[in-house]
Amino acid sequence: MTDRQDNPVGEDALIARYFRPLATHPGAFNLVDDAAILKSSDEDLVVTTDAIVEGVHFFADDPPDTIARKALRVNLSDLASKGATPAGFVLTLALRSAEDAWLAPFARGLGEDADRFGSPLLGGDTVSTPGPLMVSIAAFGRVPAGKMVHRSGAKPGDRLVVTGTIGDAILGLAILNGGAAAAALADNAAASDMLVGRYRVPLPRNAIAPAIREHATAAMDVSDGLAGDLGKLCAASGVTAVIDAPSVPLSGPAARLLASGVVGIEALLSGGDDYEILCAIPENHFDAFSKAAGMAGVMVTPIGTVIAGTSEPKFLDAQGREIQMSRLSFSHF
């Protein structure tokens, strides 16, 4: 009979080796219990869950640390858009096999991001699957009681604002798929790498969660494409919107690919995986919001206005003509 402490086997050994070092939160109990504890407080607990699947949300040969980061960050992005401060997460990892060469960098990337965003691993489940790798995370955040920012709440007259730049991720995906964007950037590795990086590792905008909470009447993260997600925010708020498409912020490489006709504006506006925040800011809050975002180091750009109505939001071109969108967003089914 061996000493069980020195000779753990199977999934317990896997958890002990790779994930226990990440379980720094006292409520995680070093991952040796069946559940974790989040302490109560006067604040509301915000709960969100998002999964990523090999071959759907990432490529099998993506660097393992980027897969871990993306899985966590898409959830942190939801929390940011709700004005919530990260409090931790639980992980479900479905693996075909347990290989150190994959698990070690995966766990390292996950741990680095957990530290960076103040969202410790609280618990999880590791299961075998005959199929594609899947990472499912449920993440928790805190807001002062009653202060979560909803999709509903946008009012006619509010400015619509997005963080960062739109469309980079869909171009990164196009590059990985070897499309026209890849050919156009064949001699520009820096631009290509930037766009691929934006697809693989989004940057959740948790830095401006307090400003969202203080100033936004409605907010959501842009995960399925700006056009479709704007439609969802407007529908939840019972309003519609007019967007000045040339105002939508693009990165330098994206702007050049658009100008050279390699990609159309519709693809950038309907592409997924941006993980930027779209929010509605009342006119009299806009200056304070912009200033707070600047202090947090996050670029924010007004792109249009909320108006009364129930039709789909309109995107207008530089001549004020409506851009016909045949596809608003990514949908799984």
Added chain:
Amino acid sequence: MTDRQDNPVGEDALIARYFRPLATHPGAFNLVDDAAILKSSDEDLVVTTDAIVEGVHFFADDPPDTIARKALRVNLSDLASKGATPAGFVLTLALRSAEDAWLAPFARGLGEDADRFGSPLLGGDTVSTPGPLMVSIAAFGRVPAGKMVHRSGAKPGDRLVVTGTIGDAILGLAILNGGAAAAALADNAAASDMLVGRYRVPLPRNAIAPAIREHATAAMDVSDGLAGDLGKLCAASGVTAVIDAPSVPLSGPAARLLASGVVGIEALLSGGDDYEILCAIPENHFDAFSKAAGMAGVMVTPIGTVIAGTSEPKFLDAQGREIQMSRLSFSHF
């Protein structure tokens, strides 16, 4: 341009049709937001997560409602073993396709169990996968501050107690796999159906969570096999145990299959998927615990004693000889 309210598409339509009716909790916001809210209180929030994968934890042709029930119940079982009262859950559903014939009974079973166990759907994510179906749930429960029951805490002299019966689920799995148990029960549909039912739809013991909280020094749910899980509880508590194997409660069909030699005791003690509670009860609490369990309608059976030591727990046969266990539990890797 169509009215978006009347013509939702893709995953949004799927969520609206099948899962919105389940989102009865006010903090679920009808599943139209990016996150849910669990209100704060003086209690601790207990968090657990477990996933089930087609071909690993269930069969592709299992009735869809049983897949939903199992996914939720394995999580509720964790909460019960921690002494927690269910508060809700979030769902990640990875599907190859969205078919009404599968989704309708899945959602119905999920909703019925959510009602039955007082654990409403708070939110979720539906993703497409080219691979096996997977259901991942993170469930939340509440305990008075500081009162979660841990795996650690068992003390020498405590009685070890299990709820219900052990080994039924592994026999149910054997029947579905067409093994010897299937042949032995070929003319006994009632017994066969009972065992298969125990594999497909475990019964989480939430009814005695308050008694666990009040009386147990340590507890966990038996999901990977009694022998291995007992070893984990003992390791976490820094103790070991002696189990009287003939005392381990078996259902009538399991006892008959054991008596006729169709299955060995080792298989029953190391088989997974029981989802019963294993707990350590101090001698002077045992009567009160038994009475509380009886009031809750849950059978509890003492099976052995916690003793000092760090070796693996021993299982003794009717003659007091140690049963050699070559395999303690199920492990994914």
